[in-house]
Amino acid sequence: MRLPVLAAMVATALAGCDRPGEHAAPPAPPTAASVAPFDFLPDAVLLITCGTDGMLEACNCAGTLEGGLSRRSGLFAAYRAAFARTFALDAGDFSWLDAADLRNEYLLRAYRFVDYDAVAFGVGEMSATPAQLARQMRHAPLPYLAGTVSPADRSVRWPAARIVRRQWGDVQLAVLSYLPKQSLLFAPAETVEALAFQSDDDFAAQAVALRREGCALIVVCQGDDETAENLASWCPADVIVRARTSRSSPAVRTAAGGARIVQAGGWDVVGALAMRIEDGKVTRVQWRLEPVDTRWSVDRRALSVFQAYAHLAARKALDAERGASVRHVAPTECAKCHPAQFAAWRASPHARARAALAAGGRADDEDCLACHVGGFRAPGGFVSAAQSPARQGVECQDCHRFNADEHRAADFQRRPADEKVCTLCHTPLIDPGFRYDARAAKARCPKR
Ligand code: HEC
Numbered sequence: 001m002r003l004p005v006l007a008a009m010v011a012t013a014l015a016g017c018d019r020p021g022e023h024a025a026p027p028a029p030p031t032a033a034s035v036a037p038f039d040f041l042p043d044a045v046l047l048i049t050c051g052t053d054g055m056l057e058a059c060n061c062a063g064t065l066e067g068g069l070s071r072r073s074g075l076f077a078a079y080r081a082a083f084a085r086t087f088a089l090d091a092g093d094f095s096w097l098d099a100a101d102l103r104n105e106y107l108l109r110a111y112r113f114v115d116y117d118a119v120a121f122g123v124g125e126m127s128a129t130p131a132q133l134a135r136q137m138r139h140a141p142l143p144y145l146a147g148t149v150s151p152a153d154r155s156v157r158w159p160a161a162r163i164v165r166r167q168w169g170d171v172q173l174a175v176l177s178y179l180p181k182q183s184l185l186f187a188p189a190e191t192v193e194a195l196a197f198q199s200d201d202d203f204a205a206q207a208v209a210l211r212r213e214g215c216a217l218i219v220v221c222q223g224d225d226e227t228a229e230n231l232a233s234w235c236p237a238d239v240i241v242r243a244r245t246s247r248s249s250p251a252v253r254t255a256a257g258g259a260r261i262v263q264a265g266g267w268d269v270v271g272a273l274a275m276r277i278e279d280g281k282v283t284r285v286q287w288r289l290e291p292v293d294t295r296w297s298v299d300r301r302a303l304s305v306f307q308a309y310a311h312l313a314a315r316k317a318l319d320a321e322r323g324a325s326v327r328h329v330a331p332t333e334c335a336k337c338h339p340a341q342f343a344a345w346r347a348s349p350h351a352r353a354r355a356a357l358a359a360g361g362r363a364d365d366e367d368c369l370a371c372h373v374g375g376f377r378a379p380g381g382f383v384s385a386a387q388s389p390a391r392q393g394v395e396c397q398d399c400h401r402f403n404a405d406e407h408r409a410a411d412f413q414r415r416p417a418d419e420k421v422c423t424l425c426h427t428p429l430i431d432p433g434f435r436y437d438a439r440a441a442k443a444r445c446p447k448r
């Protein structure tokens with residue numbers, strides 16, 4: 001990840017705030033705000049996002065957040081409450097620039113709560129290899145839509161579909177994704193070589209067959225405007241979702257073959273397409289763009305995924321300043337030379353932080369563990385309760401970010417356990433009342 005972004009995250013984590021902390025409360029799905037009706041009663045509503053570009057939330061500040069996944073989830077919940085036949089589609093490019101980055105794992109973990117019906121792979125995802133994508137998919141099981149691409153190596157487990165279908169009464173919807181090789185001009189050669197592509201002929205034949213079965217056809221086009229227009233000329237789609245974009249357009253274009261082309265993108269907007277569907281054909285549409293703003297309620301489950309990620313990202317930035325990561329050892333190792341500090345620590349709530357999760361039955365939930373155990377996923381730190389039984393709390397090196405063997409050298413520059421360290425966990429969202437001076441007086445170790 002890029003350092004300026006990490007630095008900005010740490011900086012925003014320090015921003016003040018005044019909302020009461022609620023993160024220990026049992027997480028609940030968002031409540032449904034009201035949704036404006038369409039001009040006609042739709043047979044189905046398609047919600048479309050694209051080009052999220054790794055943006056879990058706009059910032060780690062405590063004020064009202066706009067554009068993040070937690071509000072997006074609130075918007076989806078509102079639409080689902082208003083229209084029972086809602087199909088939520090992510091048209092791709094959800095990945096951060098570096099598609100193999102840890103951020104994507106957490107983005108997809110939050111997508112579980114946003115409640116998608118299909119999550120399509122776009123060009124952006126193809127900077128990762130199929131094996132890397134397969135790992136992300138296992139980490140966050142979702143209805144992935146790979147469309148025309150699949151791993152060339154058939155032994156790669158690939159839990160992604162070519163088609164996603166939905167049926168409500170006599171209304172049938174089929175969603176396909178068209179990702180041709182020529183859209184991957186800038187993808188690493190390694191990825192392109194590792195992929196197999198469905199031919200245009202097979203893709204068209206599949207579309208025709210679905211039509212014959214009575215499905216209304218939604219086709220995501222992972223390409224530019226020209227590719228979308230061209231696709232409309234040989235594929236019998238009702239609606240083409242022009243993907244590969246982080247821009248949205250309020251206009252509905254009608255392609256030569258009659259297909260409607262719509263485009264929604266960016267982390268702060270959702271497109272909503274109301275459809276009248278008669279005899280398996282979309283006969284009428286209304287398209288509108290919904291800003292993801294404070295009108296929609298926050299999904300605290302998605303927010304807690306983000307908090308866990310923000311912790312890891314801020315920690316990485318802090319270690320980058322020092323130029324090395326921390327190798328965690330058991331507090332009993334430090335105790336050999338610092339018995340008084342060890343005794344004080346052992347009596348503190350930090351030493352028992354994982355136990356606080358057990359009360360809510362979340363002692364193994366990695367969205368919570370990040371700040372409630374010693375060195376979560378860091379060298380020598382907590383991996384799982386079975387593998388790291390001695391890492392059950394916030395430990396010495398979570399605050400003293402250096403290694404035991406280096407800190408006694410005469411020229412060692414020690415970073416004190418300062419505000420930046422505490423706010424890795426006591427973030428403005430989690431602990432809005434946190435003031436370093438007052439709390440450090442309570443939490444600091446006794447003097448030597
Ligand atoms: C072998 C003995 C030994 C071990 C093990 C050890 N330390 Fe130290 N530590 C020292 C000594 C000696 C100093 C004083 C260094 C100095 O003042 O130059 C010190 C200094 C410190 C200080 C700064 C105190 C000050 O007065 O500036 C901190 C904080 C600290 N140690 C934390 C730790 C932590 C955390 C661990 C375990 C990861 C650890 N130490 C392991 C011997 C040890």
Ligand code: HEC
Pocket residue numbers: 021023024027304307308311356357360362365367368369370371372424425426427430431
């Ligand atoms: C970004 C770091 C972070 C994450 C992620 C996190 N917590 Fe916390 N948690 C804290 C901090 C800091 C405190 C102490 C400050 C406070 O009480 O507000 C705390 C306190 C708590 C407490 C109260 C403990 C007590 O004894 O009063 C509970 C319960 C809790 N967390 C549960 C959870 C659960 C459940 C999750 C996962 C959904 C979670 N935490 C995720 C940092 C985190």
Ligand code: HEC
Pocket residue numbers: 331334335338341342343345346350394395396397398399400415416417418440443444445446447448
């Ligand atoms: C919640 C954060 C936190 C944890 C956990 C923690 N400390 Fe500290 N400790 C502090 C703070 C804050 C200070 C004062 C600022 C500083 O020196 O960095 C401090 C100071 C110290 C000092 C220097 C004392 C002096 O003379 O000023 C030592 C030694 C030390 N800690 C050792 C440890 C050891 C060993 C552990 C684990 C058994 C531990 N600490 C766990 C926050 C923590």
Ligand code: HEC
Pocket residue numbers: 349350352353354355356370371372373394398399417418421422423424425426436439440441442443444
């Ligand atoms: C790795 C994450 C982490 C770091 C770093 C951390 N804390 Fe905490 N802190 C927690 C958690 C989690 C709890 C809640 C533990 C519980 O109650 O079970 C907590 C609880 C506390 C409490 C007691 C509850 C309260 O809110 O009064 C104080 C005081 C506190 N922390 C101060 C600090 C200070 C000061 C620092 C920095 C020197 C710091 N913490 C660093 C995670 C952290």
